[in-house]
Every structure is written in structure tokens, then in C-alpha cells.
Amino acid sequence: MELTSEDVLDILRLLDGLPYNELTLETASFRLSLRRSADGGWTQATEVLAKPTVSADSRDPTPASTAAEAAPASTAAEAAPASTAAEPAAAGLIDVRAPLLGTFYRAPRPGAPPFVTVGSEVEPDTVVCIIETMKLMNSVTAGTAGTVAEILASNAQFAGQGSVLMRVKPPGD
């Protein structure tokens, strides 16, 4: 059972006349915490405690009982490959890291030539790839001048925040 917003307003009407500033209600399926704030208004924090009932997997013939016991969804952080701990850069190479987590794209759109390839000369403000996060395309710049020495991330693959996407060899080395 869950409470509707009308139920919560009814509870508030009761609380308003009582000398309490806080109420926490917990059942097997939810937790509701109501608090009176400094301006006299109320806040609520709700938590749905019920676990999802996985009825079927439309693509996988796993029986429903097994599916229900499956591990909870991997969080964004867990899903990110641990490439932050990638092999150390060869001496003198500078890492280009993902400024935020998302999908790595080497080209501005499918079928277009990549921004850079190994051997490309770059300036600090040269766009070397795109990281798509939450439907927004974010350009990533080289951050340093030099020559692209290695491209570690694969196109259209997920990149964790701070993971090494490519490495640049500074000029004059």
C-alpha cells in the first residue's frame, strides 16, 4: 500500500494542530518522513522500500524466479569501466581524460571521419572526441599541444569519468 498525496495532506492537517515537528511512517513497502521546516511549511521524504517484481524477461528465457533474484541494476558508477586505473602512460605521454562519464564518439556523426587519428597534430583547444551524456554531446579538447600517440577508448563505448581516452606526445620529444 502507498499513500496518495491526498492522504499525506490529511496527515498534515492532523499534524498542524499537534506540537510535533516530525513524523515517520514506515510499512513493509514504504517510508514517509514529514518534517516541519523553519518557515512553518512541511517537507516530505519518501522511500519506496518494496523491491521490484520481475515478471518476465522478454528476451531471455531465464525463469521469472531467477530473474527476480537477479542482482540489482548496476549503477552508473559501477557500469563505468575501471579504465581510470589503465596501464600507466609511456614516459612523456600526456593523458586525455573523459571530463564526465558517457559514451565516447570519435566522429561528429556516424559515417563522418574521426576528429583525430594516431599521428594527428593537436593544439590544446583541438576537439579530439565527443562524450555523450544524458542526450547532450560534450566536445573534449586535447588540453595540450602535440601528436596523438594512442587512442585507448573504443568508439561508441562507455567511458567512465576521468578514464584515459587517448594519449598525446608533446612536441620536441
Added chain:
Amino acid sequence: MILRRILIANRGEIAVRILRTCRQLGIEAVLAASDADRDSVPARLADSVVRLGPAAPGSSYLSVEAVMAAARAAGADAIHPGYGFLSENPVLARACEAAGIVFIGPAAPQLEAVGDKLTARQHATAAGLPVAEGGEVADAPEAARLATEIGFPVLVKAVGGGGGRGLRLVERPGELAGTVEFAMAEAAAAFGDQRVYLERYLPAGRHIEVQLLGDGDRVIHLGDRDCSVQRRYQKLIEEAPAPGLDDHLRRAIRGAAADFGRHLRYRGAGTVEFLVDPVRRAFYFLEMNARIQVEHPVTEVISGVDLVAEQIWIAEGNPLRIAQDDVLLTGHAIECRINAEDWTDGFRPCPGTVAAAVFPVGPGIRVDAHIQPGTPVPPWYDSLLAKLIVSGQDRAEAVARLRAALGRCEISGVATTLGLHEKLTASPEFEAGGVDTAYLERWLSPLAAGGGRG
């Protein structure tokens, strides 16, 4: 026909919103969830969950095949597509028809009529609606000729775009050729349709839209909404009714929208969007969204109509149960979109994990959200966390309540646009009401220049 089991082919707050109505109507709700959403708030609230596919939307929420497989696995007799994703996709509507599953939305031909933005313009003209000067251009030279005729600035729009996507502003003739070529390549990649068209741009216009309900025979409107507070064509604050519109103009806009719906013999819930020139007191058809919209709650609050319930009622094959004269709009409602974005850093998206989510509660306050402590905010989907909808007897009361309500919101773990809403709603221009679509960028520019703004 009575629907007994609905598959919700969406996620986030709109999935929670649809679930709520299903529960009230006694309809079993099955959620189709990607691997990233298997433990989400809507997954916990749903009667049951079907795996839709991997986290990447192309293989889950955007895959007609995956959605149809989920509907069959769930034994659903209808699919509610929500907004975004496949909500306006005629291929899904036709697949449903072929499978004997009800698509809760308009018929495929109507989706096609408004999905192609040029066809929609032609329908608007046929229905007697004013459209902004413009038309299709096949290449840069043709664009140059048309732009000279209509005058700069102009918007280059993708025929397959919409909802603020596939739009580019050109302020000077020298930028036109390059932008048109780029826009065509981009449209081909993003929408599988390289066609673009030009439209005269109104720098100080207002974005006003009208909510429609139709049953294929009769069409009614539920008043207007103002969505002018936007950045890069993405709405941040919406309100109903549109403030400071004179009665004559308001009546004309609402009437035009209903005419458009009647012309299409529209069936379902939909929104006709207009650009309004407050100086010339003129308005122009922009596009129609053939689905429930993010900002639908402001209309629900002032009309007392549950739009999702009406969608289901219409999808069951019933005639409209509300007549135009039954629609009574009272009070004023404002919605703030709370996104996981760092607005102080170029609105950088902030995936992560929600640590705390505290919302205001009280009379005139509605919160449509899908977060609680521990909710992951995955990088694959849009950044909307919650919508705060506040109403009052009039706009002044709604604004006062909204300011107090925003002060009681607290979300931690990810950056949000809450601080922006607090500052914006405290600004004198917002308080006065009736800002234009360039207002937010103007307001942000001193911040961008490092000037700060209290």
C-alpha cells in the same frame, strides 16, 4: 473495450505518473525497464517489471522490437509510451495495431502528419492557421534566396526534428550556407531524413501552447500554457494559463489549436505549439506534439482533469466525456523542471547517485518525481529528476508559494537546477510575468561573463 493491463514503455517521472493513474483506475501496470532501471522507483511501484533490454536506449526504450517483445511477454493489452523515446513513432503504433495491442496515442497517420514538420505546416495552413514565413530548401543557394525574401535572423529546422531538436539559428547571411549544409548532414544522421526548412525567427517571441483532447470526432482544448523560459529550446519553467495575454489573442490561439485538431480528426491528447509576437499581437503555428507532454501537470492542476486517465479513456474507444463547456480553468499553476545539471557550469549533465531527496508538501504543491536516496542517475537518459508544480488562486499567490516551496527542496548527490529556479523565480521579470524565449539566456549572460548575479 476495457484495458486491464498496460505496459509502460518509458522510465523516470513519467513512468511514475502513468503508474499513479493506472492504480487509481484499477488497471494493472507492467513496467518495461532497461537494465539500468531494474531497481528504479517506478520499477518498485509497478505491479510487475519486464526486462526491456540493455541500458543503451537504442536497444531498449528506442527499440520497437524490444517494446513489442516486452508487451507480448507481459500479456499487456495496451502500451503507454509516455513522452520522448517511441511516443510519436508511427512504426510502434502500426506494430501495435498488427499485434492487436492498443497504442495509447493517436493513430499512425496522425503521428505521420505531425511528425514530419513540413507536412504539419501544410496541415496548419489548410486548417487556416498562421505559419511563420518560410519553407523547404533543398540546398544552400535555395536557402539564400528564401532567407533574403523573409529576412534575417532565420531558423534552420530539420523536417524530422521537433521538441527543440534539429534547430539552428542563423543571424547573418554569411553563416547561412555553412549552417544549412551542416544541418542537413546532422538531420540525416539524427533523424534519417536530411530535409530542412527555413522559418523567420522572432527574437522576442513567447512560446505558448494549447492542450487538446480529441476522440477522432470532437476536439476540445484545456486552455493554454506558457513555456517561454527555455534555454537552447529546452523548457525549464512552464505555467498555465499564459500570463498577460489579452482575451482576444488568447481566444484566437486556443481556437486555432482546436481547429488544427479538428482538421486532423485528432484522437488522444496532444499539444499545439505557437510562437507569439506580443508586440504585433500575432501568433504562428510551430508544431504539434502528439503525446502527453512533460508540462501537462500545470493544465491538470488548473482544469482538474487527469490527462493520462483521459488518454486511457479515449484509447479504450470511448467518445470524449468532457464537453468544451465543462472545462473550467481556475487559478494559476507553475512547474519547475529539476534536472541533474550543473547550471553554474554550462548546464553540464551530472549523472551519479541521489543521496537525499526532500520535497515540500502542502496545499497547492504537487511533486512528480522518480528519485529517492540511492537512485542512480544514469548517463544514458535525459536529466529530469523531478517536477515541482505549485498553484495558487492567482499568479501572485502561485509565485509566492513556489518561492517558499523551492526553499524547502533539497536534493544531494548530484548537481541540480534547483538553485537556478530559486534565483529565476526571485527575479522581477519573472515576477511580472510574460517573459520571452530569450529571457533566460539574457538573464544568464552576466553570469557567463563572470559578473555574478544575486
